[in-house]
Amino acid sequence: MRLSFAAVLGFLCCSSTVLPFVAADKILESNSLNSCQDESAFSASLFNLVITPNNTKATCRIIATTSVQGNIVFDINLKAYGYGIFNTIIDPCDKDNKFPGLCPMSPGNLDTKFDFPLDGALDRLPGITYSIPDLDASIQIFVNLTSTGESVACVKADFSTGKTVEQxxxxxxxxxxxxxxxxxxxxxxxxxxxxxxxxxxxxxxxxxxxxxxxxxxxxxxxxxxxxxxxxxxxxxxSMGIIEVGWMQRIFTWYQRSTGGEPSTLFSSLSSASVQVLKRSLDSIPSGVSHLMDRGVSALSKRSNVKLTNGSYVVYGIQRVAYRTKIETTNxxxxxxxxxxxxxxxxxxxxxxxxxxxxxxxxxxxxxxxxxxxxxxxxxxxxxxxxxxxxxxxxxxxxxxxxxxxxxxxxxxxxxxxxxxxxxxxxxxxxxxxxxxxxxxRHQNPAxxxxxxxxxxxxxxxxxxxxxxxxxxxxxxxxxxxxxxxxxxxxxxxxxxxxxxxxxxxxxxxxxxxxxxxxxxxxxxxxxxxxxxxxxxxxxxxxxxxxxxxxxxxxxxxxxxxxxxxxxxxxxxxxxxxxxxxxxxxxxxxxxxxxYRFMIDDRTSFMKSQTQLDNTELDALGVTARGDGTSYASLGNSTEDIDSIYSTSNTQTRSALRQTPMTATAHNEHTHEDREKFVD
Incomplete structure (x- = not known):
């Protein structure tokens, strides 16, 4: 049975008691753009897409490099939690919605800002959508040539509400x-x-x-x-992964001074994007697998997988380091x-x-x-x-x-x-x-x-x-x-x-x-x-x-x-x-x-010297070990400990006869503890 997107959000509403987040402003925003097609003719160094429920348009700002020549159309698909919200085709040459710099598209650098309509698609999004922390939503855009219908580029952006459960x-x-x-x-x-x-x-x-x-x-x-x-x-x-700025600088210096090559991922953010991989490498689609050939071959040596378009992709342990703002080599x-x-x-x-x-x-x-x-x-x-x-x-x-x-x-x-x-x-x-x-070496481990x-x-x-x-x-x-x-x-x-x-x-x-x-x-x-x-x-x-x-x-x-x-x-x-x-x-x-005493009678052996006088302690030791030797007179060697337990049964009975009252009390105490445990 297929679940609807409304059912998904209904479940989130029921679980909202563990999500202490209140939406101040309803907004969906993305600041990353990932390639999703082999040999994509479009790569962006800056991407910002904002969707608000106050209007029926999305505002987009792109700085990119493209090798596409001719008229194009955008095939847009918006998904949230795997459920398709809407799918529409936008023609940037449409007389009502012309996009500057995109009609027609020509090779070179592109720096443009434009709006495109969403019609009534946002009406299907309940209000709680804008309050959900770590929203799992993405928009995928195929760039198709008008003349042939061929897809020459594909980009994908993940959305965020600006709220997260990482606190x-x-x-x-x-x-x-x-x-x-x-x-x-x-x-x-x-x-x-x-x-x-x-x-x-x-x-x-x-x-x-x-x-x-x-x-x-x-x-x-x-x-x-x-x-x-x-x-x-x-x-x-709990794994010791904690970011402290001055310590990171020391770690980078130490690595460099000992013959290493520190990664410079965070210093490269102004010129390269970082993709937080959502799939393990063994499940990457074949269409983009070639982008990681060089990175995978160097995986055992370096900390980050670098894509051929100059961006980086992180996953697993690297993903944790990136989210903690720690260079993976540190x-x-x-x-x-x-x-x-x-x-x-x-x-x-x-x-x-x-x-x-x-x-x-x-x-x-x-x-x-x-x-x-x-x-x-x-x-x-x-x-x-x-x-x-x-x-x-x-x-x-x-x-x-x-x-x-x-x-x-x-x-x-x-x-x-x-x-x-x-x-x-x-x-x-x-x-x-x-x-x-x-x-x-002994029958009674306790x-x-x-x-x-x-x-x-x-x-x-x-x-x-x-x-x-x-x-x-x-x-x-x-x-x-x-x-x-x-x-x-x-x-x-x-x-x-x-x-x-x-x-x-x-x-x-x-x-x-x-x-x-x-x-x-x-x-x-x-x-x-x-x-x-x-x-x-x-x-x-x-x-x-x-x-x-x-x-x-x-x-x-x-x-x-x-x-x-x-x-x-x-x-x-x-x-x-x-x-x-x-x-x-x-x-x-x-x-x-x-707490109830354990059935193994460990408490009978763990009585400290501050709780018992020497006579009681020695008597309990005699009862447990079967001789008259006290642990207090021994060293730390295991050989001395083991030698205590080699005495004969005759010595045991003799020691017990010397302290009948204490031995009887100890046995009654042990019997009582066992009854408590059974109860």
Missing amino acids: LAVKWVTAIIAGLGLTSAAVLSALGYSNAAAHLAVNAMSLFGYFQSQAIIGLTGIHMPPIVQAWTQNFQW LFLTGLVFFYFFVLFTVVLVALFKVICELCVRQRWLKSDRFLDFRTGWLTILKGIFFRLTLIGFPQMTILCLWEFTQVDSPALVILAVVFFFGMLGTLGWATFQVIRLAH SVLFSDPQVLNRLGFLYIQFRASAYYFIIPVLGYTIVKGMFIAFGQHKGVVQAIALIIIEVAALISTSVLRPWMDKRTNSFNIAIQVFNFLNAIFLLVFTNVYGAPTMVPSIVGIVLFVANAAFSLILLLMVIISSALVFWQKNPDSR
Whole structure:
């Protein structure tokens, strides 16, 4: 069943609650002109077309070069969301509407301004059309010779209402709330509320991961409607893609000084146009494919595909850089520097918090046991924070480093990409190996992974979000990140391949998470599975955008609106959940009581020294490990940790007889926690 344009706009009216835009002036305007025909005899360096509902004419200003000789007619076709609004033929030699310089058209430079009638075509456009952000509308004009009817040129212009869903406020709000969740978790952990801190940290990291997945959609070399391009641009900050003028000048200098050739796209805008490609290169019509032969052959070396008419075309990662106003040869270094600025800022913040705590204790503004775990083991905690930040930035650096391998912007940048990609991969791989090695040697993973504060603080970022028996799930998570990043970085000019690969990757991730349910509790599993469902749906939407099945052009446009509305609503829900969770835990006297204890009994092993006296701590350690040795007397080596678990059952029974009251209390506590979880 064919949808009408009115039905499309009706859907937009229903979804207007998530589109906070009010039209001050009703206007449709285009400032770009793209060629849509092989060997077009018409190329424009300046094009401006304005349509307003106040009159029935369109005002056009063109500065162009043409090789057409003779009388011509314009075959004009206006479309919005793939639906044809009107199709008309205009004769510039018509006695009622003569166009200066176009009757007849002669070879040479053309500088003209004229109006042409639209009759009653605009009556079919509802008023909301002029309020829609990132309108997916275009006008296509064929220039045909009057004598033969042959088409000698074709130009296409995209329209805009001047409104967009890409908003600076959205970028700041999402970044602040994601940071708020991580900060709240850190504060609760320092206060000793490990259970509440773990839940907040997991939700905040999952939210950040969802933002990264939204940004990755924009990095694909796939056709996307304007509203999807603008929406995904709101989350590029999570990939470190942030434009700062003075930093860009430094990056350009660094690249040039290390043997590279910086791109000069933005300095060329006065003499060349930039086309934001709406299709992946594997779906370019054959009529204009020859224009990209030279550009595609140099794709692996340079950042922009240059067309034979002097203009540029950008897509995928290049499109994101262009929309962010970053030269594409600076994109890798921009992401790298912002990631490590974030790491450095966090390290300084933790060190400053340590100094403030010690000063407050000395001045007796704080009790001496306040933040005791943090103050005594802050260096170990700092190592854990560094590891956690490495995990957070791994998707970003995987894509940017692998993409830099295809660009070779300069020898120094390639070396940086090699060092940081393999350095982060090696760091996470080593930490994962240590976790697997420790857990495999003992029957109860919770006892070895959660009982030693030093192991927990250094390596807990890999497994604390999972239940103890699913500690291994970090391996498929890292594999998922690497494989996805490879397809994004290496498949820029193969949009269909990217879309199919992403569907396979996301469906595998969805099935594994739904079946295994590896996270720490039911609520966290639901939170992360819901995110994975949306990642899978977005992958399907990307396949629809490629239009590999030859669907009507209206279909990708409608799907783009659905993607925006669905993800905007889902993002709002996730943000509210993180805000509410972060706020409620600080209103309770014991934040840990807001969350049920996990069935793996990790809380029995995670009790800090500030909450238990030495006798209770030693007794719990005896019960868990089966001997009388305390972790406090051990070093950091895994060999010392492993040796604890080699004692005999005789020693275990002897230790339990020495502390019958404590052991009984611990068993009753564990039994009670399990009953709470089951309930």
